[in-house]
Amino acid sequence: MAAPEVREGGAAAPPRPGFRPDIQGLRAIAVLLVVLFHSGVEVLSGGYVGVDVFFVISGFLITTHLLQSLEREGRIRFGRFYAKRARRILPAALLVAGLTVVAAWLWMSPLLLRKVVVGAIATALYVPNYFFAAEDTNYLAETTPSVFQHYWSLGIEEQFYLLWPALLAVGFWLCRRSERRVMVLVAGLTAVSFLACVVMMSVAQPWAFFSLPTRAWELGVGGLVAFLLRSGARWLDSPRTGLLAWAGLAGLVAVAFSFDEGTVFPGWTAALPVAATAAMIIGGAAPGSMHATALLSVRPLQFIGAISYSLYLVHWPLQVIPHAATFTEQPLPLAQSLALGALAVPLAWLLYRLVERPVISWSVLRERRQWLTGLAAAAASLAVVATSTGVALAGAQQSLASERSAAPTPQAVEPEGTAFVPANLSPGLDDVAEDNPSVYAEGCHRSTHDDDPSGCRIGDNAEAPLVFLFGDSHAASWYPALEQLAEQGKIRLDTNTKNSCLPLDVEQQYMGRPFDSCTQWREGVMQRIDEEQPDLVLLGSYHNPERLLDADEDDPGAGWRDGLTSTLEQIDGPQVAVLQDVPTQQRKPDHCLAKNLERTDRCDVPRELAFQDDLLRAEEDAIAETDTGAAHLDLSRYFCNAESCPMIIGNTMVFRDNHHLTETFSRQMDQPMWEEIEPLLA
Incomplete structure (x- = not known):
């Protein structure tokens, strides 16, 4: 955007031939729209x-x-x-x-x-x-x-x-x-x-x-x-x-x-x-x-219009940097965002008076x-x-780890988190965001626009039971553990995962619009399950009620329960198990830990805030209300203790972002996963 006109002498543009106060007021409206939008004013x-x-x-x-x-x-x-x-x-x-x-x-x-x-x-x-x-x-x-x-x-x-x-x-x-x-x-x-x-x-x-x-x-x-x-x-x-x-x-x-x-x-x-x-x-x-013109010429709009260029420049860093300092994807509270937007006005005035006007x-x-x-x-x-x-x-000189190392820790219930970022952290903080399951690189995880229901199958033991993994990216987070079991010959794995697509039989949305490709993909996978009759179907979902197209704001669990109930009832024959969702971290693991190398507890999420309790109850109710014999698999005890869900266990990063497991940690969960699913395959 261009800077408003100022006089060669440095003063704000006064009424003069060619000066349009309505355009000055229009500038004010334009910049206020942008500032309020970036401040999170949803209306x-x-x-x-x-x-x-x-x-x-x-x-x-x-x-x-x-x-x-x-x-x-x-x-x-x-x-x-x-x-x-x-x-x-x-x-x-x-x-x-x-x-x-x-x-x-x-x-x-x-x-x-x-x-x-x-x-x-x-x-x-x-x-x-x-x-x-x-x-x-x-x-x-x-x-x-x-x-x-x-x-x-x-x-x-x-x-x-x-x-x-x-x-x-x-x-x-x-x-x-x-x-x-x-x-x-x-x-x-x-x-x-x-x-x-x-x-x-x-x-x-x-x-x-x-x-x-x-x-x-x-x-x-x-x-x-x-x-x-x-x-x-x-x-x-x-x-x-x-x-x-x-x-x-x-x-x-x-x-x-x-x-x-x-x-x-x-x-x-x-x-x-x-x-x-x-x-x-x-x-x-x-x-x-x-x-x-009279409306747009009022003094407040003329003032904002005059500083509109400076206001546009300063308002955005004021929103982004404080938000980044929280290490979370959740937006700042509206009151804080509006306060930052308001703070931009006097800062813009100073920039206008001390830089923009004098230099011209x-x-x-x-x-x-x-x-x-x-x-x-x-x-x-x-x-x-x-x-x-x-x-x-x-x-580049800033270290991304402490000078101490940590010993690898075998998988155990109620684990204690490592209080510092180990020098031998696996994966390192600069690599953790890319520590994805191989199912992505192999082209087996469907994108949001891909409705191809064909799965990818691994496992050379023809006598091993067939396991279908079905769900969104949170289901895909369990692929490395199941891949290990397939390589060990304990199962054959057919993976069916798609970005942002729940396996629930419910209308879903993506980017505020009906998620039609999800519906088509899900129906295709359900048809394959019916035709191939696997020994076990594992359902995995990110607990996010905003995925539901017509979620009840007063009772978001209702639509979740009904969608899961319908899915369970439609799977006729195979044993079904619902994987409890992994905890959601409040802060981005790598960003937060990079600023807290010796105090990782500042980044760990308290256990009471790690799960969507209403959706957990909805899943438990759906399983209890159906007579399908579906099981509920809760592996959270392997990465949460009574107080928190730590980001680092031993020398292993648990989460690659706010709510996905790292491939490294997931692969280490193969034996706990086997202990959970082996009885269901008997």
Whole structure:
């Protein structure tokens, strides 16, 4: 997003010819939508469209400025243009980037520093949007977002500013200074960009979201508004045109309240907030009192509008870094998030008063050759790169284990956790997140969009009993233990697991939408069970009631119980056992332990908070209410004691994330697993 206009003398832009207080108020609405959305205000589930509002505003203002220059001088002074843009945008952006790197080093897990540093360098090189696209970042669903993720929109605008003046200058030359013809050219390019956005959504959503070619149409729409308001069309002078501002405001509010993380975005849906913003800018220029200028011109909105750029820059690190310091995927409490959002306002005001305003009028840069501004911008970018490199080197020196080792501990009930991070930890903290069951690499674990019900079978002993493993990724966590048993010739294993898909006969959801591929996959696996009649079916599920499409908020266990009951009743013949879910850690194991090498108990979850008691009771009730002879297998006594569920037992990491076992620990559970299932196979 672009910085609001300020006077060359450094004061906030006063009412003057060409100044639009309604646009200043629109900036305020846009940044407040974004800040409140990032603060967790659920009712503004579509608040992320505030960035699209900024795109339209930026396209309108920059095109207006360039057209005035072409009209007045017949050319664009590129050096002066780029220098002025650099003075407006870069000082605040690069200062916040540098301070963010330092803050991340102080408070975030050292395991996250590489991601922070790479994001900072991409930001300093003005390509953060392409970095996030290459990382396949899902902006609306990212659970561990980068502290620089909000810089993607600045990358879009900086790249647009680099190309747009040249495009208009060439267009005016080709069209012989006819604004109308250039407007047609711009309309064509805008349409092509919009079409590319829509098409790319079905090919690679991150690239549709973050790349300039697929988002330039939003700034292009703002540019078309600039052409339109200069066209002299009669209807623009009608007071009734002011009603467009009210219609646009209503449309923007509707989008902010109705869009959510499940909305397919950008694509054609982005046209709604873009069109609403364009309508507000057009309507706000109409004569008379029928538009929304009075509402948007109130002093609070004018203040927020003036500091909107600085507010956008500082609000996101204020949300992400404190959240990362909790080492949990759970969002901060709403009161805390709102407090951080409120804190961003005075910090933004300071940034605006001390950096954004003064630098634009700094005589050393304004009165010297334009190359001096470019040199200063390059130096500031290099300073951010140097700071990031220094933090990376410092982070590399941080140990991820204590100096002590721990002896391997055989599997036993009520285990005591290791109080420190052993030097011989297996797997190490830097590898634990990737310690996945081999079923993933072998292509046997189905993705969320794969409904192929065929399983993968291992075990060479043709006489061994056949065991079906059926469920989601929590069922897959038990694959290494069962794989060991298959390699020992005790069982033949047929694995049937799928991401986020419960084996329960109940309507499920994924990303807020009906999970149809789960239903199809589950029905296919149930048919295979009926046809092959295995000796044992093991059901495994992540205890998360939010997976249910129509869960009863007052009694989430009811749908769980009914779904499991139905599944048990449909499995006719084979013995069935329900694996009790593993404990859910409150903190990310590797991130928390990296900051608590000598006090691992600070990371362990208390036992009373480790399980969803209502879902445990629901499973027990379902098993008790059916006459299928299903068993309930509770292996939690091997990784929890009376007080807690430790993250480290002996020298072994138990969890690879908040609620999945490491492959290393799961393989060590082969004998406890065999003791549980052997009687069921007799």
